[in-house]
Amino acid sequence: MMADLLTVDALTLATAETVLVEDLSFSIGRGERFGLIGESGSGKSLTSLAVLGLLPPAIRATGQVTLDGQAIVGAPERKLRGLRGSVVASVFQEPLTALDPLMPLGRQIALPVRRRLRREGRDSTRTAVRREVHALMDQVRLPDPQRLYDAYPHEVSGGQRQRVAIAMALACQPRLLIADEPTTALDVTTQVEIIRLINTLVEELDIALLFISHDLAVVGQMAERVMVMRNGRAVETGAMQQVLTRPRDAYTRALVTAARRFDHALEGQP
Amino acid sequence: MSRSNARTGKTLTLWLSLVLVGAITLAGVVSFVWTPFALSDMAGGRLEAPNATHWAGTDRLGRDVFTQLMIGARIALIVGAGAVAIGAVIGVITGILAAFATRFLDDALAAFFDILIAFPTLLVAMLVVAAREESSLSTAILALGIGLSPIVGRITRILTKQVLSQDYITAARVCGTSWPVIVIWHILPNIAPFLAVNLALQFGLAVMAEASLSYLGLGAPPPNASWGRMLQEAQGTVYSAPWGAIFPGLALFALVIGINLLADGLRDRFDPSRRSA
Numbered sequence: 001m002m003a004d005l006l007t008v009d010a011l012t013l014a015t016a017e018t019v020l021v022e023d024l025s026f027s028i029g030r031g032e033r034f035g036l037i038g039e040s041g042s043g044k045s046l047t048s049l050a051v052l053g054l055l056p057p058a059i060r061a062t063g064q065v066t067l068d069g070q071a072i073v074g075a076p077e078r079k080l081r082g083l084r085g086s087v088v089a090s091v092f093q094e095p096l097t098a099l100d101p102l103m104p105l106g107r108q109i110a111l112p113v114r115r116r117l118r119r120e121g122r123d124s125t126r127t128a129v130r131r132e133v134h135a136l137m138d139q140v141r142l143p144d145p146q147r148l149y150d151a152y153p154h155e156v157s158g159g160q161r162q163r164v165a166i167a168m169a170l171a172c173q174p175r176l177l178i179a180d181e182p183t184t185a186l187d188v189t190t191q192v193e194i195i196r197l198i199n200t201l202v203e204e205l206d207i208a209l210l211f212i213s214h215d216l217a218v219v220g221q222m223a224e225r226v227m228v229m230r231n232g233r234a235v236e237t238g239a240m241q242q243v244l245t246r247p248r249d250a251y252t253r254a255l256v257t258a259a260r261r262f263d264h265a266l267e268g269q270p
Numbered sequence: 271m272s273r274s275n276a277r278t279g280k281t282l283t284l285w286l287s288l289v290l291v292g293a294i295t296l297a298g299v300v301s302f303v304w305t306p307f308a309l310s311d312m313a314g315g316r317l318e319a320p321n322a323t324h325w326a327g328t329d330r331l332g333r334d335v336f337t338q339l340m341i342g343a344r345i346a347l348i349v350g351a352g353a354v355a356i357g358a359v360i361g362v363i364t365g366i367l368a369a370f371a372t373r374f375l376d377d378a379l380a381a382f383f384d385i386l387i388a389f390p391t392l393l394v395a396m397l398v399v400a401a402r403e404e405s406s407l408s409t410a411i412l413a414l415g416i417g418l419s420p421i422v423g424r425i426t427r428i429l430t431k432q433v434l435s436q437d438y439i440t441a442a443r444v445c446g447t448s449w450p451v452i453v454i455w456h457i458l459p460n461i462a463p464f465l466a467v468n469l470a471l472q473f474g475l476a477v478m479a480e481a482s483l484s485y486l487g488l489g490a491p492p493p494n495a496s497w498g499r500m501l502q503e504a505q506g507t508v509y510s511a512p513w514g515a516i517f518p519g520l521a522l523f524a525l526v527i528g529i530n531l532l533a534d535g536l537r538d539r540f541d542p543s544r545r546s547a
Contacts, residue, residue: 097437098437100442100460103455115446
């Protein structure tokens with residue numbers, strides 16, 4: 001069996017005063033969909049930044065993070081940049097602020113596309129890049145790529161912005177996609193569309209997924225395995241189905257019960 | 271209703287500023303090819319009041335004041351634009367470096383900017399003139415450019431830090447974008463609108479400072495005409511022939527207020543945070 005794509009081993013993140021994430025260990029196999037769930041402040045977003053090697057300077061990391069065979073913790077910025085552009089990519093929570101407000105959408109997708117074409121030694125002329133960007137826009141189901149190519153972020157809807165962000169992430173052809181609460185800022189119908197889109201793309205392109213959310217119901221649709229975090233620690237890790245039906249930890253049980261009750265309330269049951 | 275009034279008012283101010291700056295720029299440009307008299311032509315009587323031949327009167331030596339005003343406009347604009355260009359290049363580069371630097375270097379540069387700003391621009395400019403041991407047009411431009419650079423540097427540093435904290439910078443880094451590319455494609459375009467307004471205000475300051483330098487005899491030397499030196503030369507005769515001081519003073523006032531209003535108008539137009547939805 002091949003080594004896992006991402007291995008996090010005894011990761012601890014701390015500022016000078018407080019420990020934010022403590023002794024975290026998990027791994028994601030190639031093509032696997034992994035969920036990370038927890039309330040805000042539980043350290044899940046920090047964990048994703050640690051995987052990307054993008055921790056703020058004030059936060060110190062100890063332990064091991066291995067991505068595609070390369071150590072992340074303590075690696076020089078140059079090496080991290082190479083990994084970020086090719087192995088791992090990320091989609092953020094708020095698509096409006098994650099896009100440059102003054103750059104046309106197509107150009108924002110074109111920047112990573114051109115870098116990848118150059119890296120692969122392929123034709124990176126303006127037309128070749130543009131063709132590739134159009135293909136990506138089709139892939140994320142953006143309508144009318146001709147028009148949207150020159151549109152600015154404030155001119156399109158939240159769902160379309162998130163699709164552009166996903167296209168930017170896919171432009172690097174990553175093997176691991178980190179999605180940090182990608183639907184939280186969207187309305188419910190758009191949420192469903194984006195979740196469906198990420199699911200399809202991850203499957204089609206055989207990308208591993210690290211899906212971060214506070215919403216158990218959303219993670220339930222995305223992940224095969226899940227880790228529940230609370231106050232910087234993992235309280236439970238296991239197969240999605242098992243965690244949902246037979247939660248071992250009291251906190252997980254509370255989460256599941258709360259989600260169930262909410263579902264029942266929506267369906268009008270007692 | 272009041273909103274549309276406010277908008278009309280703003281449009282009017284913008285037009286007024288364009289007319290003021292435009293007229294002075296036109297005078298400066300035309301002065302290259304035509305002036306009513308030659309600059310050193312002492313054809314007129316001494317201290318003539320404004321009349322049909324000498325539209326703004328004559329000075330002590332019988333030279334045409336309107337001619338001097340036109341050439342002074344040219345000098346003011348050249349010095350202002352040159353100084354702002356030099357100040358912008360030095361200030362933007364050091365400001366961005368400071369924003370990217372380590373904590374210690376950043377603090378040091380920020381303190382350096384603050385100390386330089388605490389020095390009056392004019393004093394810094396005088397030191398540069400003294401160091402070059404001559405006063406010429408290029409010295410005046412260089413001196414004022416260096417004097418303005420810490421102001422530009424400080425605002426660039428703050429604006430860059432603001433942009434650096436935005437999600438789209440993180441998003442670009444996640445895609446593997448290198449820092450130089452981020453500076454050119456994401457940071458510069460995003461600080462440009464705010465910086466442009468600030469540079470326009472600096473232009474006004476530079477024009478004032480140029481007049482002050484010339485007034486002190488440290489600006490562009492003759493045969494260049496300068497509003498500052500015209501004011502200085504008219505000082506002795508201000509009671510008998512006030513027009514010698516009034517016209518250059520008015521020209522200076524019109525240009526500086528025109529530029530400031532223009533900067534205001536531009537900010538209302540381009541500042542995305544003030545743009546109404």
